[in-house]
Structure formats: C-alpha cells, structure tokens
Amino acid sequence: MNKETFWSIIDQARSLANGWERMYEPLVQALSSLKPAEILQWQQIFSLYQQLSYKNKLWAAAYTINGGCSDDGFDYFRGWLTAQGKDVFLNALNNPDSLAEVEACEGDVSFERILGAACNAYLHQLGLPPDYELFYAALDNHPLADGTVEAITSEITYADDIDQDWDEDDEEAMHKWLPKLCEAFDW
Template sequence: MDIDGYWALLEGARAHTEDLDERAEWLVEQLARRTPAEIIEFELRHAEVRKAADTWPMWGAAMLLNDGWCSDDVFWYFQAWVIGLGRQVYERATADPETLLDAPEVRRLASGGDDAEPPEWEILDYTANYAYERVTGEEHGLWRALDEHGINLPTSPAPADDGIEGGQAEHARHLPRLCAAFPLAAPA
C-alpha cells in the first residue's frame, strides 16, 4: 500500500461517519479484506505519516487544544486525531500548526461547545492490529510480524530538538492564532 492508498482509506472512513469509533471499525473492516502484507503496509504508512506531526510546534498546538496540558500519550493520540482530520488539513497543519484553526473540528473545540470531543483518536493506532488479527487469527500478530521483519515502530512521541528551549509551553507561545482561540489554555 502506498501513501495514496493509506490516505484513501482514511478519507473513506471520514466520509463514512463523523464518529471516531465507527471510523475505526470501518477501517478495520476495510483492512480485514486485504492480505496480511497489505495490513502491514498500512501500519508502516501510518507510522510514516505520523512522523511529520511529531514536532514541538505540534505538541504546543496539542497543549493549547487540550486545555493547557498534554502528556506524551495525549500528544500521541492527538497526532492520530489530526491525521483523522484528512490529508489536506494534516499536511497543512504539519507545515504550520496554526492552520488547524481552519478545520471545523478545531473551531468547534475553540467555541467551547459541550458536544466537542477531546482532540484524540487513540483507536486509530490499533486498527491495523485488529484487522491483522481478524485475517490471521493471531492475537497481537501484527506486532510479531513486524518484529520478525526487524521493524520497530515508535510507540510514543519523540520530537527532534529544534533549538527552542522550554518544550510544549514555549512552542505554544509561538502560535498566536491558536493562543487567541484557546485563551484559557494559553501559557502565562
């Protein structure tokens, strides 16, 4: 599966429903119609795509969208959520996190509506494994298959040092539009 195939599946899930759990189940169903090798390729593309969001500026954005707090896990699941916003939004946001404000989901969060879901999509990280298990009958078989091929994918964020001291809070300060949209979460 190439990168376009990966994004086609994500966009198909997005078109299918707004509910993130239903999207994940749809992805599992679609992947379970493929070979184990194709499911592995989906997982590899997922890690490849995610890498662009594993930056300190994105962590700063995640902190703002999460009421001023963002652990490793929260940031990891935030990355998956941004992927779920679609290819165009994702590619723009990884180049400039301030463009997240163009996404309706982020505007909904900024408005503080009671129906706004937290900006995370943890289950996306397990869809390939669930599909692999359906196809092969092997519990956690995807991880064993990757290990057998010497593939060790990241399981938590590890942004590269970009020269700005202070981590996520300092990076959030460099996102004035997001700070304005999420004033209660803006760093002091």
C-alpha cells in the same frame, strides 16, 4: 500499498462514519478487506507519519487545543491529526497554527483507538486472538521500501521553527508562536 491508498482509506472511513469520532469501525473494516501484507504496509505508513509528526511546535499546538498534553496524549493527538486527512495533516506540519481553522478541532482532539486499527484488522483477518507481539513481529518482516519512504517525506514541508523548544508557562511566547490557536482556545 502507497501513500495515496493510505490516505484514501483514511478519507473513506471518515466519510462513511460522518466524522472522525466514529470512524474506527469503518477503518478496521476497510483494513480487514486488504491482504495481510497490505495491512502491515498500511501500518508502516501510519507509523512513519506518526514519527514524522513528532515535532515540538505541533506538540505545543496539541497542548493549547487540549489544555494540556502528555507524551501519550501527543501520540493520540497525532492519531486524531492523521484521521483528519492528508491536507490537514500536511498543513499542520507546515503551520501548526492552521489547526485553528479545522472544524473538527474542538473538544478532546485525541484518537487513541486509531493506533491499534491495523493490528486489530490484521489479527481479525487471520482469525487470531489479540496478540500485539505477533503483529509487531510480522511488521518487522514488512518494512517500507525506500521509494515509499522518500515519496512520503518529500511531500512534507515543516514550519521553520517546528523543532523549537517551548514552555507552556510562557504565555506571551505561546501567543506569539500560536496566535490563532491561543485565541480560539482562550489560552
């Protein structure tokens, strides 16, 4: 499993479902067709992308788009962001305000179910009932190779101020920081 295959599976599932809102089942089905070790590697890549996108300015964008965003909500937002594909994902890390131009960026932009897709596919393929502890124990035995981590991180270009603290009550600063999103979502 590599980053290209990871994104290909995301894109294929979204395409089969005609959009991210219905892509969970095609995603689980695509993952279920992989070998168990490949499913675990897909999850490791997904987890790495989730970790690499845990950035303040992106959280401010999620807050602006959704009219608020809790800690869990930010996890679900980043699941939605991943479901949009590699280009949207990487562009958002480089410029979170670019999300104002994403057609799928409307309504509640959160995709909680994607967080458990690999777990469900893995357990289904092994014929096991839902057991997150078993899945996460198996993940511990399938870490990503250093080369895979390096290949993923080398493609990311963050916005210069991606880690800057923000205050949702500072409307002027939010408009300066995320002008397109603030305009698009009547902030």
